[in-house]
Amino acid sequence: MSVTDNTYKSEAAERIPAPAEPPALWNRNFRLFFVARAVAVFGEGMVPVAFAAGLLGAGHPGSTVGYALGGWTAAFALFVLFGGVLADRFTARRMMILADLLRLPGAAVLAVSFSLGSPPLWAVYTLSVAAGMGAALFQPGVASTIPRIAPDVQRANAVLRVAEALMTMAGPAAAGLLVALWNAGAAFAVNGVTFAVSALCLTLLRIAPLPSDSARRDSLGAELAGGWREFRSRSWLWGVISIWTVYGLTVAGPMVPLTASLVTEDHGSAAYGVLMAVNGAGSAAGGLLALRLRPDRPLASGAIALLGLSVNLALLGLGAPVALLGAGQFIGGAAFAFWLVMWSTAVQTHVPQEALNRMHAYDVAGSLLMMGVGRTLSGPVAAAVGTQQVLLTGAGIAVLVVAALLAVRPIRTLPRV
Structure with missing residues (x-):
């Protein structure tokens, strides 16, 4: 091979652009959001175990566990559409922080109540419905936040999915351990802590506002339509x-x-x-x-x-x-x-x-x-x-x-x- 050939190949290689490096995923905002989602899913996984242990341990029939969890699901399904409208109106981050702060007192009440004895069923059902409403205010903002903090949306979704899968396994296991060592109130206490951690992480996010964030809004019904x-x-x-x-x-x-x-x-x-x-x-x-x-x-x-x-x-x-x-x-x-x-x-x-x-x-x-x-x-x-x-x-x-x-x-x- 001649020197001329080597020179030609070298010049050709210089003209071929190097493959672009994927943008860094783990920026400050994504790290905070990752922690918020991981602890939230961990806490949510504890709730069914805590309800089952607390209600069955107090002598209530198994149907009460279904009613408590069913109340959460019904409230979530009924209010999630309004949660989406409110997130578009007031920004997703604000609504997610508000949702965490609204659910924190309920978890604290359940933690104290189950630690001291057995709370009345009406209180359990009411707090479960309130938690479902809080989740409905929170969930729509998850989808819109990811593209605003992650330069690679698919990688971000994949990483979060792995974390959620692991936390889905860890949450019930941790709740079972807490119930065995202490009582159902301890599991609800940790659940409350996860809301506080999530709210803190979301508060620390720095997301540039969209032009629509300050735009004049229509009525709630008009935005839903x-x-x-x-x-x-x-x-x-x-x-x-x-x-x-x-x-x-x-x-x-x-x-x-x-x-x-x-x-x-x-x-x-x-x-x-x-x-x-x-x-x-x-x-x-x-x-x-x-x-x-x-x-x-x-x-x-x-x-x-x-x-x-x-x-x-x-x-x-x-x-x-x-x-x-x-x-x-x-x-x-x-x-x-x-x-x-x-x-x-x-x-x-x-x-x-x-x-x-x-x-x-x-x-x-x-x-x-x-x-x-x-x-x-x-x-x-x-x-x-x-x-x-x-x-x-x-x-x-x-x-x-x-x-x-x-x-x-x-x-x-x-x-x-």
Whole structure:
């Protein structure tokens, strides 16, 4: 090879730009938001265990635990749309801080009450509903904050998904330990501390205001209607949520209670706990996978990944041994986490910032309501036709849902921003 050739190659290499380094994710704002979300999910995971231990330990029937948690879910579903409008009106950060501060006294009251004895049921239900309203004010702001603090939205969603998966496992475990060592009041006390930490982290965020933050606002009703128009104008958005309502009703909703009852009856509660831990590990793996893969068509890739949930349901419905059920739970957790990252990233990068809180609220409200209906109906339907039959039917519907997502052109072809 001649000197001329080497010189030519050297000059050519200089003309080829080096691949751009991805922007740094862990800036000050993202670190604060990461801590806020991690401690919040950790605290939320403690609540069902704390309610169960506190109410059952006080001699109340198991239905009271369902009423307490159901009150939280109902309040969340009813008020989350208004939470989206208020977040667009007063900024997401302010509403999230307010939501944390509103839920903190309720957690403190429950901590003291369960430590001293047994609070009256009306107080438990009222505070649970208030906590659900606080969560409804908080949740819409999560979606709109990420693109304003993270230079790489998909990486941010993936990292947060991994953290949430780990905290979802750690929260119930910590609550069980606190209840065993002290009482349910200790778990509620730690839950209250997580609200305080979250509020402090969010207060320390420094986010540049949008022009819409200081713009003149319409009435609450007009903004709610405006959000609906924004929602309807995006066929890929309402297409996914419309299909997802069927998925929530027939697959995602029944899956949790029926899995719990089937595995516990066949293999015991310890096996069910292990399988849920494996599912959480799968969710963390799905988040890590979303850190590596950057598909050009995020919703199409996420939909294909959802086929993993049908594998999980099929193994449950066929009565597979525990080892195979564990594999199914890992695959299902990874599949669902990967879809969530792709979906969140698509919404956060395609919807205008000034409407993002309301769009996220419509998404959460629609999904949660139908999942709630699916959970409610799963027991009677399983009693009529059999738990395994319902799960196998759900596996088939899950495949059809993936086919429907891929069949809708705006969903299938939505590009990465």
